[in-house]
Amino acid sequence: xxxxxxxxxxxxxxxxxxxxxxxxxxxxxxxxxxxxxxxxxxxxxxxxxxxxxxxxxxxxxxxxxxxxxxxxxxxxxxxxxxxxxxxxxxxxxxxxxxxxxxxxxxxxxxxxxxxxxxxxxxxxxxxxxxxxxxxxxxxxxxxxxxxxxxxxxxxxxxxxxxxxxxxxxxxxxxxxxxxxxxxxxxxxxxxxxxxxxxxxxxxxxxx
Amino acid sequence: xxxxxxxxxxxxxxxxxxxxxxxxxxxxxxxxxxxxxxxxxxxxxxxxxxxxxxxxxxxxxxxxxxxxxxxxxxxxxxxxxxxxxxxxxxxxxxxxxxxxxxxxxxxxxxxxxxxxxxxxx
Numbered sequence: 030x031x032x033x034x035x036x037x038x039x040x041x042x043x044x045x046x047x048x049x050x051x052x053x054x055x056x057x058x059x060x061x062x063x064x065x066x067x068x069x070x071x072x073x074x075x076x077x078x079x080x081x082x083x084x085x086x087x088x089x090x091x092x093x094x095x096x097x098x099x100x101x102x103x104x105x106x107x108x109x110x111x112x113x114x115x116x117x118x119x120x121x122x123x124x125x126x127x128x129x130x131x132x133x134x135x136x137x138x139x140x141x142x143x144x145x146x147x148x149x150x151x152x153x154x155x156x157x158x159x160x161x162x163x164x165x166x167x168x169x170x171x172x173x174x175x176x177x178x179x180x181x182x183x184x185x186x187x188x189x190x191x192x193x194x195x196x197x198x199x200x201x202x203x204x205x206x207x208x209x210x211x212x213x214x215x216x217x218x219x220x221x222x223x224x225x226x227x228x229x230x231x232x233x234x235x236x
Numbered sequence: 237x238x239x240x241x242x243x244x245x246x247x248x249x250x251x252x253x254x255x256x257x258x259x260x261x262x263x264x265x266x267x268x269x270x271x272x273x274x275x276x277x278x279x280x281x282x283x284x285x286x287x288x289x290x291x292x293x294x295x296x297x298x299x300x301x302x303x304x305x306x307x308x309x310x311x312x313x314x315x316x317x318x319x320x321x322x323x324x325x326x327x328x329x330x331x332x333x334x335x336x337x338x339x340x341x342x343x344x345x346x347x348x349x350x351x352x353x354x355x356x357x
């Protein structure tokens with residue numbers, strides 16, 4: 030019964046020796062998850078002071094960066110963990126290809142990994158929009174116009190993803206909810222399933 | 237295959253995590269995250285995408301939006317997602333080559349973006 034729980038499944042008592050060499054995985058998957066945890070913790074702290082909206086988004090970022098005690102460090106940590114996560118996720122993908130770890134029976138886990146990569150990029154983008162600067166307004170306008178190119182459902186999709194951002198600020202309540210709740214929860218569940226599948230498919234195995 | 241207790245893996249991951257946390261903290265203390273231009277400012281800023289989306293900006297700059305913003309990214313995603321099946325069908329070498337072409341294109345576009353917008357951070 031003990032061996033059937035989730036933690037024991039992803040953390041079996043014994044693992045192949047070859048996995049222990051740092052040069053095989055470089056810990057990139059684990060570091061990506063660590064970055065995700067840092068983002069969760071710092072993001073949670075930032076939520077206490079951030080107010081989304083055309084007129085309030087940029088102002089609250091300035092307040093966090095210059096008035097709130099340790100706000101600047103927490104925001105910088107959130108930013109840098111996000112940047113590093115994109116790097117580690119991409120390097121992790123390169124490592125998986127390099128070691129042929131996407132082959133049968135790991136195709137499904139590869140697909141989940143690709144979905145996670147896209148999700149991380151969308152999270153990064155929505156985070157950029159929440160700054161509420163002129164640049165984020167321009168980015169939101171471009172994104173809304175791009176989604177609008179999809180025949181039939183494009184405009185509706187843009188509305189669901191971004192709400193109605195102004196050209197001068199990408200910060201909207203819709204983007205905020207996606208960035209802080211919807212996308213992270215989805216990413217967390219995908220990551221847990223990703224880890225579970227690693228063991229299910231035979232674990233990390235050196236060539 | 238020889239097997240080791242999980243604690244050896246946990247030790248290795250712990251050390252890597254400490255290094256990563258320290259590295260993040262140093263970056264956070266040393267380099268401030270960009271804030272951008274206030275939306276109350278009179279002049280409209282020259283909008284530059286964050287470096288992560290640099291390749292996308294280059295595609296949008298030189299190609300029609302439907303091609304640069306929809307078709308090329310979709311081809312890239314389809315190529316990535318389909319890699320295990322491409323390898324099954326055409327062999328490992330062809331699959332790896334296709335992957336390298338996809339990644340090489342993105343890296344090339346990223347370098348192009350960085351050369352063009354040197355204030356990319």
